[in-house]
Amino acid sequence: MFATALDELGAVLARTEEARIDAACQMLASAGRIAVYGCGREALQVKGFAMRLYHLGLPVFVVGDMTAPPLGQGDVFLASSGPGETTTVLTLMRVARAAGAKVLLLTAEPAGSAAQLA
Template identity: 55%
Template sequence: MDLADRLLSELRPGLAPDVLAQLGPVAEALAQAGRIACYGVGREGLMMKALAMRLYHLGCDAHVVGDMTTPPLAAGDILMVSAGPGEFSTVAALVGVAQGAGARVICVTAEPGGTVPQAADLVLHIPAQTMAADQGTATTSILPMGSLYEALMFLVFELLVLDLRDRLGITPEAMRANHTNLE
């Protein structure tokens, strides 16, 4: 089996029916949200920024935590975070702040038993190797560190966007109209 075939076989469990069945409740929560703020650290953070961009293209009031223009969250809003290995101190702190303000939290993770997903209102479990389990006998991927989880985040998020697009009745043309012209 060559590397590409092995990688494709590693991606399949993260796109299995039981994983994709989680998208409906997440899409529904996002569809009902006032504001949506997205956050993650490292490469997970890049995937969360990509999701925030697509949510904005859908017409959602979406922001990236840390940007100067990110508004406060309150009841009716959602903080969507990634905690692949189940725990990051910055993510845990932001979850506490958001929930203290009345916002709901959606956590994307590979480790649903971790402290951050356990504190979340809704969990999207993507089964994949993260940097927390990339050494010794715990290693399950040919990709380095958390690359498998991050690649699956991107793919799962694109499927989530398609579900949300249909729920909101947004056309591809309407999404394109929200794309920046400052490139």
């Protein structure tokens, strides 16, 4: 089962353009603040990712936590929406953009509404 999971992850990475990964890393590394958000199982994953970013010394917060500051110019909102149609994610993406933050989206549906908004 472990090998199957690794094969599936490898297949996803093989379909992902390396330049997009580099751009996402650069966006996160240069952000004033990073806020992360996901629903359900994706929330668990982005929270784990936030902890890794924190360990790297980056200013990261989880949307919904009491200590999360507002986003603004120079900040990044990282959202995960597998189906690309999650209403909460779409709304938070709009709020982040209106505040001047950049939006970084993780999705399985590149033609979904969230991808178009990002």
